[in-house]
Amino acid sequence: MMTRPNFFLTALLAIGCAGMSGGCKPSAVESKGEAAGEPIKIGQFASLTGKEATFGISSDEGTTLAVEEINAAGGVLGRKLKLLTEDTQSKPGEPATVVNKLIARDGVVAILGEVASSRSLEAAPICQQSQIPMISPSSTNPKVTEVGDYIFRVCFIDPFQGTVMANFARKTLQAKTVAVFTDAKSDYSKGLAKFFKEKFVANGGTIAVELDYNGGDKDFKAQLTAIKAANPDAVFVPGYYTDAALICVQAKQLGLNVPFMGGDGWESEKLVEIGREAVEGQYFSTHYHPDVGSEQSKQFLQHYRARWQGKTPDALAACAYDSVIVLADAFKRAGSTEGPKVRDALAATKDFAAVTGNISIDTHRDASKAAVILQVKDGKYKYLETVAP
Amino acid sequence: MTEVFQQLINGLALGAIYGLIALGYTMVYGVLRFINFAHGDVFMLGAFAGYFFAPAVNRFLPAQSYLGGALVLIASMAVCALIGMVIEFLAYRPLRNRPKLTVLITAIGVSLLIEYTCQHAAVFGAAPRKFPDLIPATTWHVGGLVIASTQVIVLVTTLSLLIALRFIVQKTKVGTAMRAVSFNEQAAVLMGVNLNRIISFTFGLGSALAAAGGILYAMNYSSIEPLMGVQTGLKAFVAAVVGGIGNLPGAALGGLILGIVETFAGGIPGLSNYRDGIAFAILILILLFRPSGLLGKPQIEKV
Numbered sequence: 035m036m037t038r039p040n041f042f043l044t045a046l047l048a049i050g051c052a053g054m055s056g057g058c059k060p061s062a063v064e065s066k067g068e069a070a071g072e073p074i075k076i077g078q079f080a081s082l083t084g085k086e087a088t089f090g091i092s093s094d095e096g097t098t099l100a101v102e103e104i105n106a107a108g109g110v111l112g113r114k115l116k117l118l119t120e121d122t123q124s125k126p127g128e129p130a131t132v133v134n135k136l137i138a139r140d141g142v143v144a145i146l147g148e149v150a151s152s153r154s155l156e157a158a159p160i161c162q163q164s165q166i167p168m169i170s171p172s173s174t175n176p177k178v179t180e181v182g183d184y185i186f187r188v189c190f191i192d193p194f195q196g197t198v199m200a201n202f203a204r205k206t207l208q209a210k211t212v213a214v215f216t217d218a219k220s221d222y223s224k225g226l227a228k229f230f231k232e233k234f235v236a237n238g239g240t241i242a243v244e245l246d247y248n249g250g251d252k253d254f255k256a257q258l259t260a261i262k263a264a265n266p267d268a269v270f271v272p273g274y275y276t277d278a279a280l281i282c283v284q285a286k287q288l289g290l291n292v293p294f295m296g297g298d299g300w301e302s303e304k305l306v307e308i309g310r311e312a313v314e315g316q317y318f319s320t321h322y323h324p325d326v327g328s329e330q331s332k333q334f335l336q337h338y339r340a341r342w343q344g345k346t347p348d349a350l351a352a353c354a355y356d357s358v359i360v361l362a363d364a365f366k367r368a369g370s371t372e373g374p375k376v377r378d379a380l381a382a383t384k385d386f387a388a389v390t391g392n393i394s395i396d397t398h399r400d401a402s403k404a405a406v407i408l409q410v411k412d413g414k415y416k417y418l419e420t421v422a423p
Numbered sequence: 424m425t426e427v428f429q430q431l432i433n434g435l436a437l438g439a440i441y442g443l444i445a446l447g448y449t450m451v452y453g454v455l456r457f458i459n460f461a462h463g464d465v466f467m468l469g470a471f472a473g474y475f476f477a478p479a480v481n482r483f484l485p486a487q488s489y490l491g492g493a494l495v496l497i498a499s500m501a502v503c504a505l506i507g508m509v510i511e512f513l514a515y516r517p518l519r520n521r522p523k524l525t526v527l528i529t530a531i532g533v534s535l536l537i538e539y540t541c542q543h544a545a546v547f548g549a550a551p552r553k554f555p556d557l558i559p560a561t562t563w564h565v566g567g568l569v570i571a572s573t574q575v576i577v578l579v580t581t582l583s584l585l586i587a588l589r590f591i592v593q594k595t596k597v598g599t600a601m602r603a604v605s606f607n608e609q610a611a612v613l614m615g616v617n618l619n620r621i622i623s624f625t626f627g628l629g630s631a632l633a634a635a636g637g638i639l640y641a642m643n644y645s646s647i648e649p650l651m652g653v654q655t656g657l658k659a660f661v662a663a664v665v666g667g668i669g670n671l672p673g674a675a676l677g678g679l680i681l682g683i684v685e686t687f688a689g690g691i692p693g694l695s696n697y698r699d700g701i702a703f704a705i706l707i708l709i710l711l712f713r714p715s716g717l718l719g720k721p722q723i724e725k726v
Contacts, residue, residue: 083544253433253437256433263429289564310553
C-alpha cells in the first residue's frame, strides 16, 4: 500500500534510465540522493499476506513505529528515514523478486526482513552480492547469517532455542520420550528439530518417533495417528502457527492428549483463533513477552499500544523494532550509509540496549540473547520463565 | 493393529472427499472430453460458501446441529452449481467448436483467475481462516479406535451423494441424455437432446459435488484458504485418471485408493515427507500399465 506512489516514481525512473545508454546502477541513485540530503531509504520485505501473514504484519508494525520515532527525534545523520515495504505473500520465490526490486530500482541502503528463515535465506545472497547490509529481525536458522558478512540478525539462533525447549521438555515437563513433527519444507523447522533432538537425547531422553509434514498441509491425521501409536510423553512441533494450530486441533480429535511444544514460529493470535481449546496449555519459546523486560521494553509497550490501537506487541514486532534501532545506531557510528561502512559498524554493535534485551553482535553476526517460555492460558500467552544463554 | 484400522478410517474419510471431487472431473470429461482445471477452485469456493452461510443459518437454527449443517451443505452446493454453470457459459461455451487444447488452456486460466482474485484482500484474503464447526463435534471410542463425528458424516454424505448421482445418471431423463451426449454427441443432438442444457447441467452437478467435497474437507480439517483447491484438486484429478477418466464408479474408487495409500504413507516415519508425491507415483504406474485406468475401458482409435 505504502509503496504504491513510490512504485510509479521508481517505474518512471527505471524507464528514464533505460532510455539512457549508461543503464541504471543503484549506487548512482544512492549518491544522488545523499548529495541532495534526501531521506535514507530502507527496504523491508515481510509476509504481509498468506499463511504467515501475522508475522509480516507484526514486523511491519514494529518497524514502522521505530522509523516514525527516529524521524520524530530528528532522523539519523541529519536525514530522515524512509521505509519501503514489500510483501512476500508468505511464498517462496517472492523474496528474491521484491528484494531485487528494492535494491536495484528503489536504491535502498539496507534491507530488513524476514521472519521465516527460508525466505530470509532467499534474500540474503542478493544483499550480500550487492553489498547491502541485511538485518533479519527474527529468522533463527543459523544458515541465514552464514550466507556472508553483510547478513545480520537481532535474535537468538535455533541451536539455543532447541536447547531451551529440550531442557524444558526434559526437566520441567519431565518427559522421557518425545515425538518430533517437522515441516519438511521449512529450513527453520528442520534446524530447530535437529537441535532439539540432539539436546533432548543428550539429556537422557528418547525420541519416540519422527514424522514430517509439508507446510500448508491441512490433513495431519495420518502422522498424528502414528505419533499416538508411539505413545510419547510430549510432542515437539517446530513449525509455524497455522500448521501448529491445525495439528493441535486434529491431535485432540484423535485423542492424543499430551503436551505440545513449539518455537517462536507459534507466536501469533491466529494460533489461538484456529486452535481454540486444542492449544490451551501448550508451550512455546520466543524472544519477548510484554510482562517482562527492561525500561526500554516498557516504553516500547506503551508506544506500540498508542500507535496501533491498543494492540499488545508480540515478539516479532519487538524484534522488528530492534532491527531498526540497531541499524540506525550503526548509521550513526558509521557516519555514513555506505554498505561496507554500515556493515563494519553493525558488526561492532556491543551491549546495545534494545527492547528484547541487550544486543551484542557476535562473530557469526548473530545476537546472543535470552529466550522466554510461554504457555497458552485462556486464549492468552502466559509468561513462564526466562532462559539466559 | 489399532493403528492400521485408525489409519484406514482417516484414509477413507480423505479418500471419500477426493472421490467426490474426482466425480466432477470425470463427468465433464465424459461429456466434453476435456479436463476442467478450475474444478479444484470450485471446491475451494464451496468451502468458502459454507463459511459464509454458517452464521446466516445459525440465526434461525442452533449452531452445530445436523439440520443446520445439512442446510449449509445444500445452500453451498446450490451456489457452486450456479458458479459451475456460469464458468461453463462464459469461458467454455464460446470455445465449444475450437480445438480441445484451447479449452484446456482456458480452464487453467479460469483456475488462476479464481485463485488470485480470491487471494485479494478485498475478496477472501490469503490468510487461512478457521472453518466453523457445523455439526456437534463428538468422538466415539470403539476399542482403541477414535472416530470423529465429522469422519462419519463425510462417509455418510459421500455415500448418499453417490447413490443420488447414480440415480440421476441411470434413471432420469436428463441422465439418459447425459449418457447419450457422452456416447455420441451428434447423434444425441439429432435425437432432440438440448446439448447446451445437458452440458450446463453436467457442470452444475459436478460443481455441486465439488462444493460438498469442500464443505466436508473444511469440516474435517477445520481451516480454509483460497489455494486449498490446488493440491486437493490435482489429487482428485489423479484419482479420476486412476479410476479411469469418464467412469463414475472409477472416480470414487480412485479417490478411495489415493486417500488410503496417502494416509498410510503419512504414518510411516521417513516416508511421511513424500505423501504428496505418492499420488503422482501411482498416476505414473497406472499410466504405464493400465493407461485407461482401473475401471476404464480401453478405447480403440480408428485410423
